Amino acid sequence: MNIKSFTVSSLNNYIKRSFDNDFILSNVYVKGELSNFKKHSSGHAYFSLKDEFSKINCVMFSEEVKRLKFHPKDGDGVEIKGRISLYLKEGSYQLYCNEMNLQGLGEVYLSFLKLKDKLEKLGLFNEINKKPLPKYPKKVGIITSPTGAALRDILNVTRRRNKLTNILICPALVQGQEAAKSMVKGIRKLNAIKDVEAIILARGGGSFEELNVFNDEELAYAIFESKIPIISGIGHETDFTIADFVSDFRAPTPSAAAEILIPKLEDILLYVESYKSKLDNSLKFQLYSSKTKVEALRKTLEYYNPKEYISNQYNHINMLINRCSNITEGKIKKEMDRISSLNQILNSFNPxxxxxxxxxxxxxxxxxxxxxxxxxxxxxxxxxxxxxxxxxxxxxxx
Known part of the structure; x- marks a missing residue:
């Protein structure tokens, strides 16, 4: 029996017809949680619908989007009416949505909010508990996938800013069921190394489901209990995870985490040069001040030198002797003049x-x-x- 060989296009067309001709798949209602909702400039909306165990890619064309009675956002629980079909170019099936009704928040997002509220009440997000980042770290640990773009970005930034900073890579899973445990292990391993001064916990962009591994309670406590300050660089600027809230500092991206933590070598050298100049000026001033004090003390010692003092006292004594002699001679002369005058008076009246x-x-x-x-x-x-x-x-x- 000869089996017909399909081309890729013919196989995809066959699968697409199978989807389109299926009664259930051509008019299906699906409940789930919105994720990665993006509205294109054309007016079409692209997103995922997910539950706790699975997800499906969806598209809603602009005409249907205009009829929506609410503004969809990630985490919304919705019920969608549509059809399942195959996107021939990519060979992937997706849900083409005709209607969308709001059902509330999805279970996954509700679980995230519940854990966030719990940890916030326990004080894990409190600024008082945040450890300051080192100003000039010599060794930095990085917990991320060894093959991911996040690591390449961090290393590129580090090499550009300061080649003298030592980077210690701690490979870890950043997606999948074992990812949280892998990162917890990395944090504890780096905490056991004495000279690691800071840790970057990083992962590149991804969907809410992919970043959900960072919304793990055990990981949150590992970050909180770390003796080494941790800066998170997870996803993009609009992505927030439990790990971001617990970390000592949150950077919008992995590259930004490296920019924030690693100082520029040129800035450090300028800073050192500035302090060197200040130190030189301070030393010169201290030397001048000390020299002035020594000179003043030298003059004081010379003034109070015993030899000089004795010599000065001799001069002082001679001056006093001359003064006494002058005073005595003056008084004697004065008395002699007075006696002479009295003598003349006595003589004139002597009988x-x-x-x-x-x-x-x-x-x-x-x-x-x-x-x-x-x-x-x-x-x-x-x-x-x-x-x-x-x-x-x-x-x-x-």
Whole structure:
């Protein structure tokens, strides 16, 4: 029996006809959660519909999109009416949507919100618990897929910014059921290495389902309990995961995580040069200040040098001696002048000077002057003083 050989196109056409002719698949209602909803400039909408275990790619053309009564977004629970058909060019089947009705939030997104609320109440997202990133890390650990674009981006940024930074790659799964456990193991392994100063937890872009491995409770606690600060660079800027909320710093992309964590070598060198200049200026100022102080102390020591002090004191003593001599001589002269003046006065009033004129002075035996006849009559012994001497005499009164 000969079996007909298909071309790829003919096989895809056959499968497409099978889908289109199937009664159920041509008019089907499907419930699920919206993911990766994107509206094209043409007006068409492309997205995925998923549940806890599976997903299907969907397309809704612009005419049907215009009839929607709400604005679809990721995480919405919806019921879709449409048909299953094959996209010939890619050979993939998808759900072509005619109607979409809002059913609430999807189970996967609700699970994410529930865990987020729980961990937030426990304080795992609190800024107080965030560890600061090192300013100049010497060794950085990277937890990501060893074959992914995220690692290449991080390494490119690191080489460009600072080739001196040591990078320690800790390979881990970043998708699939074992991914969370693999990353938890990587965090604990890097924490056991003493000189690792920071950790980048990274993965490139992906759908909500692919990034959902970062919404794991055990991974969240491993990040929170890490002694080494962790910066997350997961997906794109619009993607948020539990790991982002718990990490010490959240970067919008893996490349941005490296940009934030790895300082430019040129900036470091400029910073060092700036401080070197400041240090030089500070040392020069300190030397000048110290020299000035030493010079002042030297002058003080010279001023208070014992030899200088003694010499200065000799001069001071001589000055005092001269001053005392001048004062004493002045006082002596002044007193001599006063005595001379008094002497002249005494001489002018000295009764003895009258004797030089031929007069004489009579005194009693006690040298009291006799100045009357009556006094004389009462004296027997008298003294007569003349200019050339004194003689004793007896008075005989008749």
């Amino acid at each position: 003895l000077n009258i004797l030089n004129k031929g007069y004489s002075m009579i005194t009693d035996s006690d040298d009291f002057i006799i100045d009357s006849v009556e006094t004389l009559k009462n004296c027997k012994d008298i003294k007569i003083t003349m200019k050339d001497g004194t003689v004793d005499a007896k008075l005989i009164v008749k």
